[in-house]
Amino acid sequence: MAERKRGTVRDLRRDNRSVLLRALYFGEPRSRQELSAETGLSPASVSNVVRDLMNEGIVVEVGSVDSDGGRPRVLLRVNPEYGQVIGVDVGETRVQVELFDLAMTERAKADYPLEHGHDPSEVVPRILAGVEAVMADAGVDASSVLGVGIGVPGVVRQRPEVIVEAQTLGWYSVPLERLLRAGTELPLLIDNGANTMGRAELWFGSGRGARNAVIGLIGSGVGSAVISDGSPDRGSDASAGEWGHTPLIVDGRRCRCGNIGCLEAYVGAEAMLERYTEAGGPPLSGDQETALASLILEAACPDTVAALIVDETVCYLGASIGGLINLLNPERIILGGWAGLLLGDRYLDALRAAASRHTLHHLYNTTSIELCRLGPDAVALGAATLPLENFLTG
Amino acid sequence: MAERKRGTVRDLRRDNRSVLLRALYFGEPRSRQELSAETGLSPASVSNVVRDLMNEGIVVEVGSVDSDGGRPRVLLRVNPEYGQVIGVDVGETRVQVELFDLAMTERAKADYPLEHGHDPSEVVPRILAGVEAVMADAGVDASSVLGVGIGVPGVVRQRPEVIVEAQTLGWYSVPLERLLRAGTELPLLIDNGANTMGRAELWFGSGRGARNAVIGLIGSGVGSAVISDGSPDRGSDASAGEWGHTPLIVDGRRCRCGNIGCLEAYVGAEAMLERYTEAGGPPLSGDQETALASLILEAACPDTVAALIVDETVCYLGASIGGLINLLNPERIILGGWAGLLLGDRYLDALRAAASRHTLHHLYNTTSIELCRLGPDAVALGAATLPLENFLTG
DNA sequence: CGAGTTAAATCAAGCCCTGAAATAAGCAGT
DNA sequence: ACTGCTTATTTCAGGGCTTGATTTAACTCG
Structure with missing residues (x-):
């Protein structure tokens, strides 16, 4: 990604155009006047930029709203058919x-x-x-x-x-x-x-509007995306987000990454199934996904091996979520991935409770923990x- | 902090001025020409902005360098006496x-x-x-x-x-x-x-030039500052950075925050001294600071209680540092605080080794772990x- | 149907950046 | 000392941009 050029009066235009376009894209249809108030740009500039955008076919008018006694406001929105x-x-x-x-x-x-x-x-x-x-x-x-x-x-x-x-x-x-x-x-x-x-959750799912969030994805393993100040924090090498390998249990299980005691050695689907087998749970059939589903189903009965494993997992995951909240103070934690959803569907409240046990109070209170809302696509x-x-x- | 205004041609000027001022502030004295090349602004604009800055007394000329055969470059720098x-x-x-x-x-x-x-x-x-x-x-x-x-x-x-x-x-x-x-x-x-x-370390100490870094401060407790993309990541509520309460040992020691197994329950000076006493170490005299110093001094002898505690501490701290690297992929981890320096002076290499045991390889290789360079002020x-x-x- | 009201477009003014041209300030050689 | 030659900086005209003020458009209400 090339460094975005800045500094000329033309770049200014591009920026303002972008501000307006984003406002229109992410919000309801709005009039020029409202856009002006919202973005801080003068009505004149909004008019100018919108004219360009309409000429290019990017923005279209969609009806109007009466104003008590005056010229009606023309509502604008991004043309979904533009591209x-x-x-x-x-x-x-x-x-x-x-x-x-x-x-x-x-x-x-x-x-x-x-x-x-x-x-x-x-x-x-x-x-x-x-x-x-x-x-x-x-x-x-x-x-x-x-x-x-x-x-x-x-x-x-x-x-x-x-x-x-x-x-x-x-x-x-x-x-x-x-x-x-x-x-x-x-x-x-x-x-x-x-x-x-x-990104999908952030733009269109549970993360809408959040400027600081962590999206935790639990599938076979565990990954995450850290959003700080509205954009993904990629770290120095675009490879941040390896939440799964946060040390959680000193001298714990060996993880597939080769290290010891990683979160992923306990919380990913693979790890959960392994721990279940190691704990002597009766064999589960099917691929990883169906196996984990049965495991979680079985966990509904108390005192089963499955219940033990799931409880432990919830504890561990909650603790790690707590650590994230303490460290990053996000406004939202969003949990997803197929295994995360399987777990979250039944145990979200337990997870919240586990997280709260490992989070500083005032930080926990400014954060919400939610599930991903978007499907497998x-x-x-x-x-x-x-x-x-x-x-x-x- | 009010939202910085943007959008007018005047704001553009302010931005460009800021770009030049920062370049001059953080770099060696330089000529207008070099500034132009560096910032991407045209030489004409650099001249204009610099004229303003010189009129205000913010920037001064400091000598010149011959150029092979042409007009010498006039070197500029920020006037330290301006304010x-x-x-x-x-x-x-x-x-x-x-x-x-x-x-x-x-x-x-x-x-x-x-x-x-x-x-x-x-x-x-x-x-x-x-x-x-x-x-x-x-x-x-x-x-x-x-x-x-x-x-x-x-x-x-x-x-x-x-x-x-x-x-x-x-x-x-x-x-x-x-x-x-x-x-x-x-x-x-x-x-x-x-x-x-x-901020001090980032601007003038071990963090100079880093755009992604975590500064870990270990004193009586454990705190941190997370720098992402050049500026501190304050989270949603300006209270990010509570590294000390990352869960590290499930079912571990109780921390003064009330939760269990926090990093700070093991790694802060207070926790180290407590653990030392609990492990039956001979009493240490003086305040926390001198006590910890003796503890670390004693740890130089193998097989003492102190050595055990320090080794454990290094392990725990290293593990947690590894977790930070995995999660955030910073280019630098900077360790400070009086207790952190006391520990780091003798055990930095051990810490690095411990961290590497909990970090994904390719991430560890792009990160360096260093000590704070600035003193108590x-x-x-x-x-x-x-x-x-x-x-x-x- | 005209007065009143509100939304949007237009206009002149004021800034800003830029490339080109002009100017400044040296060097090398004669 | 003078003449070219080279390089750094400044000046200048041109083109863009945003803006407040002013017009124009598009309705409502009585």
Whole structure:
């Protein structure tokens, strides 16, 4: 991401335009006058900028509201048809591609199972095919697509070139952007899947409006996205958010990362199932997801091995959430991921209680702990917000 | 802190001026030409802004360098004599006030022991007296003082009015700014002492140039300042940074915060001494500070109780540092506080090793763990950076 | 149907940044 | 000392931007 230029009077215009566009995008339809009051820009400037935006087709008028006795206010909003964005979710078992209009209404979707492994040579063609397919399906031309966002399960380094390290896919230093670039002209934006999912919740889910939040994602493992002051805190190397490897139990279980006592060694689905087996729980059938579901179902009966494991997990997770609140004082903690939701659906209150036991009072009181609201497509949706954000920034 | 206005062509000027002023302040003396290249502003604009700054006396010329064959470059720098800033460190036992010029050279200092308790009615007059004293001492007029920064040991809420909660002082909801306002016209800026100390390290100590860092302060307890993307991350309520209460040992020791297993229940000076006593260590004389020093000295002999406690402490602290690195991926971890330095002086390498055992490899490799470089006056120095920052921002 | 009211557009003024051109301030050689 | 040559800084005209004031538009109400 190149340093955004600043300093000329033209950049000023771009900034103001962006401010207005964002206000319109994230809020209800509004009149120029209201926009002026809201953004602090003069009515004259709002008029000017809006004229440009309307000429470009980005903003449209949508009716008007009577004002007692005067000229009615004309309501404006972003034209959802102005363009489209594409979001890609690269998972361990499939590649999912979705196309959205600017209102983030899904317009087309394509799904490609990864039956022959997940080597880049398998994945890249499917992403490209998916992008073509959704554009064809939705009947839109590449020229109106603002960009493609891609969420991958691994660490994404942005500089000097986009490089993906995804152990679970067996990807080591894969120059994903370069590989895709051979097959498309569209702007490509790549980020970690947990981050894109976090973005989705932040923009359209439980995180709406929060300026400081942590989105915790519990699936097979544990990841997170830290939002500080309205934008994701990526750390020095764009690889922040490894919540799962916070030490929680000194001299504890060995984690798959090789270290000892990590949160993920207790709280991810994989760890929960292992702990269940180690504790002598009766065997569970099915894949990880169904197994964990039965585990949690069984935990409803007190005094079972499952109940013990789940209680412990809630304790551990709550404690770690408490630590996050103490350290970062976010206004919201948002819990998601398939395993997180499975757990949260039944144990959210218990989690809150566990967290409160490890949080300084005055901090706990200014924070809320909630579940993700978006479904399984959130990774793709969040990925699609990457080009959307670029569009809004101008 | 009012929302900074943006959007007019005048604000643009202010921003550009600020960019130049910061570049000059933090760097070596430089020519206009170099500034232009560095900031991206046109040479013409640099000339204009610099002319203003020189007319105001903020920037001065300091010699010139020959250029091979052409007109020599005139070197510019911020005039340290343009103004002064005052930093106040409100501690549990004394109030310290220091006056600095813009180069942050100390020009005067005043110290007031708090012999009659630390009620605001004791502290406030001493702060005011100190401010007057250092101005008189340095022979500067209030009109050239840019502001007073104050670091207090507690949680500082900035809105809607500055309110300090400082349990260790027995302060509950103290409107410190309002109380001081009765006695001075100078701009007042108040923040948590750990934060101001962190600012000092970030600006002038081990943190110079870091954009993502965590400054961990270990004294009697454990606090921290999280720097994300160049500025302190204060969380939603300006009270982030409570690293000390991160859960580290499930079912562990009770912490003075009332919760269980906090880092601070193991790693602060108070906790270390308690653990030492509980483990049957021979009694240590003197106040907390000398006691801890002897404890650490004794730990040099293997197989003593002290050695056990210190080893454990290093393990715990290292683990927690690892967690910070995983979560935030900072480029630097800076360890300070009197107890932190005492420990770090002898055990920094052990700490690094302990941290690396709890950090994902690729994250550990992009981070360095260092000790604070500034002395005991860092709180006041950091507090003084508060008005300095306002000055640089314009 | 005209007076009153409110919303939006237009206009002139005032700033700001920039590239180009002009000026300043040295060096090297003669 | 003088003439070119080189490089740094300033000056200047041009083009943009935002803004408060002024118009114009679009209704309501009596």
